Structures are given as C-alpha cells and as structure tokens.
Amino acid sequence: MLAETIFSAVSVAGLGIAAITAYRKKYLSATRIAAWALVPLGLVMTGAVEWAFDTVFSPVAWAGFGVLGAAWLLLMTTRGVERRRGGRKAAAAGAGPAAVAPGVSAPARDALARPARPAAQGGDAEDFSDIEAILKKHGI
Structure with missing residues (x-):
C-alpha cells in the first residue's frame, strides 16, 4: 500500500x-515529462508494483532465485568440465583425420593421413594452392 502511494505521488509530481x-x-519536453510521469501510475494500476514488492519481500521468492542460481552454476560447471575433457581428448588423439571422420576404413584413413604430394611444376599448381590450403584447414 505504501509503495502504491509513493508511486502515485511521483506521478502527480x-x-x-x-x-x-x-x-x-x-x-515537446512537457510531453516527454508527462509520458515518464504516467509510467509509475500505470505500474500501480496494473498491479505490477504490488507483485514486485511481494516478490522483493518474500523469502520464498529469494529462495527460488537461489535455487535458480545454483542450477545455473551447476550447468555452467558441467559445461566447462565437458569442454575441458573434450579438449584434452582431441589434443591427446591429435588433430588428425581420425578426429574428423572416426568411422573411416583403414585404407581411407591412411590416404587421409598421408601428406599431400608436392604439386607438379607448372601453372596449375599455383592455381589450386589456395583451394588446397582451405581444404587442409577444414580437414578435408
């Protein structure tokens, strides 16, 4: 009740x-000031002020915020641990073709693991060097 009275007084002022x-x-300034002055009155009339003050002074609501914070903290912790484990596995296995295509047959894996042959001398080698660099970057 006190909050509604204060908000109404602010609107009148x-x-x-x-x-x-x-x-x-x-x-123009008067219209802008009137618009901002009507906001607290509108909040009182919609019941938003009463709801907000009931939430602020409610121990159950604060406990709910605590539970939500704990849930967020647990989710972020598990996400961080998952990223660390995934990062260590990838580093241990190497960033080789097995990481890109784990279900590839042995001959195909050997072909992927082999370094690229030097390109033949000529103009074609220079034309495709950019494309080869992009493909290597993406592990293809």
Missing part, C-alpha cells in the same frame, strides 16, 4: 512538472 514546462512553452 511529474505531471505538475510537465504542466509547468508546458506553461513555459516547451511543449
């Missing part, structure tokens, strides 16, 4: 300031 501003022929 803001509308008074808007009226004084309009009297000084600053209509």
